[in-house]
Amino acid sequence: MNTDYRLLALDMDGTLLNDEQIITPETVAWITRAVEKGVHVCLSTGRSFQNAYPYAEQLGLKTPMVTVNGSEVWRAPHEIYRRSLMDPALVEQMHALAVRHGIWFWAYSTERVHNRENWVNDILEKEWLKFGYYTEDDGIRHQVLLALEDMGGLEITNSSPYNLEINPLGINKAAGIQEVCGLLGIGMSQVIAVGDSLNDLAVIQQAGLGVAMGNAQETVKQEADAVVAGNNEDGIAEVVRRFIFGNGE
Structure with a gap:
């Protein structure tokens, strides 16, 4: 060994x-x-x-x-x-996707963790590191995954079977x-x-x-x-x- x-x-x-x-x-x-x-x-x-x-x-x-x-x-x-920072325009799209499906989401900026309860209006002004979604609805999670894949430029993984975690591509x-x-x-x-x-x-x-x-x-x-x-x-x-x-x- x-x-x-x-x-x-x-x-x-x-x-x-x-x-x-x-x-x-x-x-x-x-x-x-x-x-x-x-x-x-x-x-x-x-x-x-x-x-x-x-x-x-x-x-x-x-x-x-x-x-x-x-x-x-x-x-x-x-x-x-x-x-490595995410394109804020992609963060804006990912936020809209979460709102459309009505699911829990969070995102790490260089300052703090933001989520559905303390979201920000100045998305384009912040430095973003990661975005995440959580839902136990397999169907919704699959729809979100497909939409993310269509966006391009994203590294998509998870840290539990019920979430999706998104970083810049290659990160x-x-x-x-x-x-x-x-x-x-x-x-x-x-x-x-x-x-x-x-x-x-x-x-x-x-x-x-x-x-x-x-x-x-x-x-x-x-x-x-x-x-x-x-x-x-x-x-x-x-x-x-x-x-x-x-x-x-």
Whole structure:
């Protein structure tokens, strides 16, 4: 087994965090051991920096981070390396689509998270990073997906079976992690990438070892090199134990 992995790229929701939004003591302990061994640990998330950083702080991480599905890459906490913005005209169209279907939506600007309850009038003046939709109506979600595909210029994924997450075309976690590798002077073959949703798929496919959580969407499991326990059963601790320390099955 190759135990020469140098970077552990971790999705957060449904992966690093359990359903109570907590990193368990067991997982903290194994991540700490990985860091002490010299492995870089990178949070790779659809969340904004503000929503992700407290967890990096809890783990004592000073390493690069990938936030908003790759729209932002941080050289170190609070030090932005690259930011990719969406065309505000596309954000305007996506907002109109959400209103037309009467579904929940949200969008990350560089300032904050906006949603149906605090939407803005000056769409064209803001710097946008990501747009998202949520509906449990499969038919409506499919209609929205088709409309988005017709718009062009968009990277479309999800972070749960009931949502759609949209970034600028070509912007995803895989591209973000490739940039992190460049910053750290390592290759994608030295990366373990772990996740549970379609926004993790590209990086799981491109990493040296792609790992799906036990609670991952079926497509992600099929594409992964390995499947571990779920996010409520310390799956990340299992990743570190098995693939960084070579212990266990």
